[in-house]
Amino acid sequence: MLKSKIDNFLYFLEKKRILITSHDLVDLDGFSSVIAFDFFLHQYFKRIDTYIYFNGISNSTNSFIKVIERKFSDYNIKIFDSAEDIEIDAIIVLDANKLHQITLPDHLKENDKISFFFIDHHYFEESQLENANSHQGIILDHYSSTAEIVYEISQEFNILLTKPIRYLLIAGILTDSGYFRFGNNNSIKNVTELLKEDIIYQDILYMLSNKIDSSEKIAKIKGVQRSELIKQGNWLIGLSHVSSFEASVANILLKIGFDVAIVVSNKDNNYRLSLRAKKQLCLSTGLHLGKILEEISKEYGTEGGGHDGAAGIYLKKDSKDVIDIIIERIKKVFFDYDKKKKIPIII
Ligand SMILES: [Mn+2]
Incomplete structure (x- = not known):
């Protein structure tokens, strides 16, 4: 089902330069979705230019990234510090569906040559999409996290995800679904698949248990x-x-x-x-x-x-x-x- 929604979009992305981002002060769901979708695009296309950029990363996301980087010392996440000098054709926004949630430089935001594509799980009304021609998206508000949508897309295209990305997506699903409190059977099924035989559930819970500051x-x-x-x-x-x-x-x-x-x-x-x-x-x-x-x-x-x-x-x-x-x-x-x-x- 997701495949038919995304096929046209992938066709459009071929040979384009793409900025992939999320809402300001990105949380674990937004962050993991961006990283996993970027990985997906690089597996799907032989050659593609992508730039990952965030306007701020939340504290809990930052501490989880540090744990991942310690655990997988050869895995490094390449993130651009600034989007000022980046020239691109399209922007993919994950885990948000309104432009005001994303701070981008004017030359990107107010450029009608740049197309926006949203993948998100927050409720939104079709009529609200600004400039309908250049804005499209997959918005599924019955999902408890964007990470689940991205995971299912990768599955529909038989893309094998790496272990650090599986860790990230599980963390995104767990935190956004309130450890399944807001989730459904599908969230649990997706996490089970992502865990496979080699990730221990308690290990992820421990990694997520960062200390709450006073x-x-x-x-x-x-x-x-x-x-x-x-x-x-x-x-x-x-x-x-x-x-x-x-x-x-x-x-x-x-x-x-x-x-x-x-x-x-x-x-x-x-x-x-x-x-x-x-x-x-x-x-x-x-x-x-x-x-x-x-x-x-x-x-x-x-x-x-x-x-x-x-x-x-x-x-x-x-x-x-x-x-x-x-x-x-x-x-x-x-x-x-x-x-x-x-x-x-x-x-
Ligand atoms: Mn989310």
Whole structure:
């Protein structure tokens, strides 16, 4: 299935110079997808010019890269420090589907001769693709990671992946699927195949267990202390605010029992909201945080979106009431669900 989607695109890439990148401050899923897709292209084409570039690499990604480089001393990942002087024909973006998530030099971003191609697993609407002619992509939001999509592409073309790349892809799948909490049977099947006989699962878990720094621990503690409980029937929504690590704080709020967590943080002149909901709850009630935030972002001219159980949005400082609107939309999903299920509505 993926093969038919990608065939035309591969035909187009022949003899082109390509920049491969991901969202700013790349995470393990974005990073491993880029590395594996670059490897795939070099196996598929006899000759191809690719440049791997990231605008920032997250701390946890960096520490995993270091572990990989120590483990495989003859494996080195060639990454370009800057995209300023690179001349290219196409840009492949993995693990993102909106241009504002990727900082690139103007001569690349505002050049209509350059085609963009996206491979991603975040929810997006077809109508949002800017300049539809030169933008195409494989966007499959039922996948819990982009690493899985890239792995399946390589399988459909019978490309044998190297051991370090298998390590990277497994790490990408595990971290993005919340160690399978947001995953499905397919995520587990893919990881099983990637492990083969020669990678030990516990070894990867150990490699991923980097120490949490104390500022993150403090953010989590403060986030829990400040959390406000909002009820809709028996559903528990938690609202809190921290100065950073909003995503990990939201995850902690779910762990302590909230069904949905909304964590606000200050980013420059904006609020950044990180929302999380339990996967099972999304599946049963139809709650899709990414769609709610995508709608809100259109109504208020900001950027937002994501998955059903994990999403984010930027809000201007003067639009604090939008947070209440988001809460109301979430409550409405629960209200409608309870009504349908004939659960007595408690207000
Ligand atoms: Mn991802």
